[in-house]
Amino acid sequence: KQLIMTRSGKKIFEVMNEDIQFVYEYETIEKAIQSVKDYDKNSIPVLNSKKQILGIVTADDVFDEIVENTEDDYQKMALIGDHDSSLSAVGRASQRLPWLMIAVVLNLVIATILSLFDATLVQVTALILFQPTILGMAGNIGTQSLAVTILGLHLEEIDSKKTARKHIFKEMTVGFINSLFLATAAFAFVTLFLILVPTGNQGAVSIALVVFTAVFSSMFIAGSMGVLVPLIFNHYHVNPAAASGPIMTTINDLVTLIIYFGVATLVFL
Incomplete structure (x- = not known):
């Protein structure tokens, strides 16, 4: 022009x-x-x-x-393979089924591990009440860290060992602060709830301390995994998006439940 x-x-x-x-x-x-x-x-x-x-x-x-x-x-995050809108329902089902089967196997592993804490669950039934809360909080912080890390890799903001270390330190600091704050809030909520709605013979503060420990530990570990796993994948030239999805969520659930019921077993048995 x-x-x-x-x-x-x-x-x-x-x-x-x-x-x-x-x-x-x-x-x-x-x-x-x-x-x-x-x-x-x-x-x-x-x-x-x-x-x-x-x-x-x-x-x-x-x-x-x-x-x-x-x-x-x-597609990698959802583990649905190469999506093709022309595929039939049977074709789409066969494409997604293998990953879902892996998730089922991992959930059966979770069920097997939970059976080891059968005595704890029988004696402290109140623990079941707070299990969804702990799983949800750990899953959310893990997803946030994962999303921020994958975005940083795609935008090439994390393109060297120096920037990777800086990102890890910053995200783990964020995870520590959020984990501590939410674990404290969970402690207060559980204490108040069990005082108003007594469940079992265990003291409200004792159960609240178990929840505090589980929330803090599981959230911090899930957040750390959300940062480290994509970076490790990227280091070995594997698409970091593959670090998310149902399998990563199931692994986070497994770690969270082991921490929660493990701490409860040490405290009450």
């Missing part, structure tokens, strides 16, 4: 733009996406090692790639 509007008497060097952003053919598509975003360009040239133009990458190309990456990551 500028060339067309330029008067015929001007020289090429007077109207040319020397500040040209480009990418090499051997660089990653992520580099091209980042260049288009950072410099707000509608297109950037692609060069070979001799700096000869091979083609261009347009903003539309970048948008299509972002959409494709987002869809791919979401």
